[in-house]
Amino acid sequence: MSYPKSEVRTTIPLFKVFMAPEGALMPRLRETLYSGQIGEGAQVVHFEQKFGRLVGNEQVLSFYSGTAALHTAVMLAGARPGDEVISTAMTAEPTNMAIKHAGAKIVWADVDPKNGNILPESIAEKITERTKAIMAVHYGGVPAALEKIRAIAENHGIPVIEDAAHALGARYGGVPIGSHSEYVMFSLQAIKHMTTVDGGMLTCADADDLRKGRLIRWFGIDRQAERTSVDVEIVGYKYHMNNVNATIGLVQLDYIQEVIDRHIANGRFFDRELKGIPGLELCAWDPQAEPSYWFYTVLVEDRGRFCRLLAEHGIGHSQSHRRNDLHSVFAESHCELPGLDDFYGRMIHLPCGWWLSDEDRQYMVDTIKKGW
Ligand SMILES: Cc1ncc(COP(=O)(O)O)c(C=O)c1O
Numbered sequence: 001m002s003y004p005k006s007e008v009r010t011t012i013p014l015f016k017v018f019m020a021p022e023g024a025l026m027p028r029l030r031e032t033l034y035s036g037q038i039g040e041g042a043q044v045v046h047f048e049q050k051f052g053r054l055v056g057n058e059q060v061l062s063f064y065s066g067t068a069a070l071h072t073a074v075m076l077a078g079a080r081p082g083d084e085v086i087s088t089a090m091t092a093e094p095t096n097m098a099i100k101h102a103g104a105k106i107v108w109a110d111v112d113p114k115n116g117n118i119l120p121e122s123i124a125e126k127i128t129e130r131t132k133a134i135m136a137v138h139y140g141g142v143p144a145a146l147e148k149i150r151a152i153a154e155n156h157g158i159p160v161i162e163d164a165a166h167a168l169g170a171r172y173g174g175v176p177i178g179s180h181s182e183y184v185m186f187s188l189q190a191i192k193h194m195t196t197v198d199g200g201m202l203t204c205a206d207a208d209d210l211r212k213g214r215l216i217r218w219f220g221i222d223r224q225a226e227r228t229s230v231d232v233e234i235v236g237y238k239y240h241m242n243n244v245n246a247t248i249g250l251v252q253l254d255y256i257q258e259v260i261d262r263h264i265a266n267g268r269f270f271d272r273e274l275k276g277i278p279g280l281e282l283c284a285w286d287p288q289a290e291p292s293y294w295f296y297t298v299l300v301e302d303r304g305r306f307c308r309l310l311a312e313h314g315i316g317h318s319q320s321h322r323r324n325d326l327h328s329v330f331a332e333s334h335c336e337l338p339g340l341d342d343f344y345g346r347m348i349h350l351p352c353g354w355w356l357s358d359e360d361r362q363y364m365v366d367t368i369k370k371g372w
Pocket residue numbers: 065066067068091092094095137163165166186187188189199200
């Protein structure tokens with residue numbers, strides 16, 4: 001449902017950019033900008049090390065975007081034209097564009113209607129001898145059912161790529177998202193938990209993949225080697241992060257735990273306070289998953305009226321993503337996805353981030369309890 005523009009009075013936005021305080025950021029940024037070394041250098045290396053400590057994996061590479069990191073992961077997994085990658089349609093388009101960039105065919109697995117995450121049982125049904133990777137998105141910051149997904153993957157010797165664009169700071173089995181799978185990607189785009197303006201990170205379980213990933217991100221060239229002695233053996237890209245973005249990242253990392261903690265505190269508040277409201281169902285997830293609540297997804301009856309209530313009270317909300325299987329570019333992958341039909345027909349995302357005060361979140365609960 002859409003409303004006349006004049007009625008929309010968003011006072012609690014669904015997304016907001018977190019930028020470190022000017023006093024902390026600007027001196028560091030100025031220093032880098034005028035250092036004469038603004039390309040990929042020491043700041044990038046320091047940023048990778050510091051980010052690695054946050055996600056509990058020191059084998060991490062930085063990229064200029066999450067999409068570039070994902071494309072690299074798909075290539076490292078060995079997916080080429082003629083191969084298949086099992087993925088989810090309930091995500092942002094870049095998840096699946098990265099598979100297309102590698103020329104592989106997307107095979108949709110269904111999603112769990114209780115949270116929108118890829119369903120392990122459906123993955124198991126879709127595996128063929130051409131399957132080269134499983135793409136698992138932690139949608140909205142809720143970790144997918146990794147134990148079951150990994151068991152299926154290991155059983156078939158297929159790597160898992162986790163798209164953790166929404167899930168920085170989430171945990172699974174008590175361990176931070178970042179080291180459960182062969183490849184884990186984080187996005188540092190403007191509105192994620194943490195931004196470097198744009199950027200992406202990729203953890204690799206295998207040291208050889210890390211080395212190859214480093215080549216892929218810069219024209220296939222080993223930057224440590226003497227340039228005129230290098231033989232380029234693989235097709236590489238210009239996917240690296242630069243010192244300017246890395247400097248922003250280094251400062252942002254001083255604040256990220258506070259940001260994540262507030263997302264989680266708000267999410268847990270909604271888990272308690274929105275329970276039992278007629279017409280509203282909360283998402284449910286794997287008991288080992290500890291979400292980092294990028295946004296807060298609810299499943300509602302009569303979504304049009306629910307959205308009108310929120311709009312009238314200045315509460316940001318959106319479905320945020322179009323199920324990817326509806327796009328013409330992915331038409332060849334079409335199949336029945338009943339779990340997705342159910343989730344997509346009822347889901348709506350609410351603000352949950354660091355910018356919500358205690359009063360804001362209480363106001364949201366009180367508004368929703370009025371009914372729609
Ligand atoms: C689920 C998901 N995957 C991948 C991406 C791509 O990340 P980036 O914008 O950093 O390329 C995004 C967001 O933009 C996303 O939401």
